[in-house]
Amino acid sequence: MSYFAIVLLVFAVILLFSVVKIVPQGREFTVERFGKYTKTLKPGISILTPFVERIGRRMNMMEQVLDVPTQEVITKDNAVVKVDGIVFIQVMDAAAAAYRVDDLNYAIAQLCMTNLRTVVGSMELDEVLSQRDAINTRLLHVIDAATEPWGVKANRIEIKDLTPPADITNAMARQMKAERERRAVVTEADGEKQAAITRAEGAKQAAILEAEGRKEAAFRDAEAREREAEAEAKATAMVSEAIARGDVNAINYFVAQRYVDAFAEMARNPTQKTVIVPAEMGSLVGTIAGIGELVGLAKDQQHTPPRPPARATRSGGAVPPTA
The missing domain is CATH 3.30.479.30 (Band 7 domain)
Known part of the structure; x- marks a missing residue:
């Protein structure tokens, strides 16, 4: 009885394992009945018909x-x-x-x-x-x-x-080197071009500013010369009026001014090593003194009010004005 029980127990265990199937996750088993496909077992526990069905293929469903x-x-x-x-x-x-x-x-x-x-x-x-x-x-x-x-x-x-192939690889390496060298040359040329353009733009701006400066300076010089000419013209007109009135001091002033200007120009000459002082210095001093008298007379005329004209009498004589 003991041997029979052991055999029966072993048979039951074998039958259990052949009937009950556990399918792991990510797998699927095909079921064959007498060698023919019948169904597919999904992950989990399944029971087969004993002695009739069996597992055919165990397929991996993962990537x-x-x-x-x-x-x-x-x-x-x-x-x-x-x-x-x-x-x-x-x-x-x-x-x-x-x-x-x-x-x-x-x-x-x-x-x-x-x-x-x-x-x-x-x-x-x-x-x-x-x-x-x-x-x-x-x-x-x-x-x-x-x-x-x-x-x-x-x-x-x-x-x-x-x-x-190796020869093609070497050719590709040489081609890549040549291409990189070409790019380097092009980049360097572009840099030199941009630098030349920048320098030219700078020179252009400098020339424009310099020309504008010369233009402004010339304008200022012309304006100064114009004002100087106007002042000289006014002075000449005043001296001419005085000469027309017969004022000897005005004539002396005009001559003295020309005399002094000529003497100063001769003294400023860089090739002139010796300056000869004229002998008529006394006349020059006299002329300057006459100029001073002319200036004083002009001031007196400005500050002294004009005198009224004399009244005529019956005999034709002049009656002095009353104080």
């Missing part, structure tokens, strides 16, 4: 990352490049992914490799090196459409490494 092996691809301009990448996929239908394709990961990797050769082969090397985003977009569209019947969603495809 997965698959490597695309490195391969050599010939571009449109006959350049050989080495390309590899990665693809992000997620199983959306466990039954389709389990029963519509054998070795899902291998099939997706081969599909990516063939389409990668097609896309890169239709582009030139410069486009391949500069348009990775365009290549990724085209690959994603093709791979997603091809894996849809398998119940798989391609989320992203990225080119991980793209290596051109």
Whole structure:
């Protein structure tokens, strides 16, 4: 009885484990009845029919990352490049992914490799090196459409490494160096151009300010000469009036002024080493004294009121005015 009980207990445990199934989160199990797919078990606990149903495939429903092996691809301009990448996929239908394709990961990797050769082969090397985003977009569209019947969603495809041949790499390095040197020369030339323009603008402004200064100075000089000429004209007019009235002192003043101006001009001459004093200094002093008398007489005439005219008498004689 003891052996029978042990055997019965072992059989019950085996039967329990074969009937009760626990599916973890992120997984889905397919159920087969006599080898035929019947249903899919979601995460949680499920009970199968003993001796009739069994677990077929255990599918991973989380997003997965698959490597695309490195391969050599010939571009449109006959350049050989080495390309590899990665693809992000997620199983959306466990039954389709389990029963519509054998070795899902291998099939997706081969599909990516063939389409990668097609896309890169239709582009030139410069486009391949500069348009990775365009290549990724085209690959994603093709791979997603091809894996849809398998119940798989391609989320992203990225080119991980793209290596051109060594000679092309060296040529690209020389080209980049030449381009940078060209940019440096252009930048230096632009700087010299801007500096020359700035210097020219500064010289222009300085010339304009200098010309304006000369113009203002000339205007001031002309104004001063005009006022001096007006003053001299007024003085000449006064002396002429005095001469017309017969004033000898005015004539002496005019002659003395010309005499003194000529003597001063002769003394200021830088080539003149010896100044000869005229012998008629007494006459000059007399002339100056006469000028002084003329000035005093003018002052007296200004301060003395005019005298009334004399009245005539019957005999024709003049009657002196009364005080």
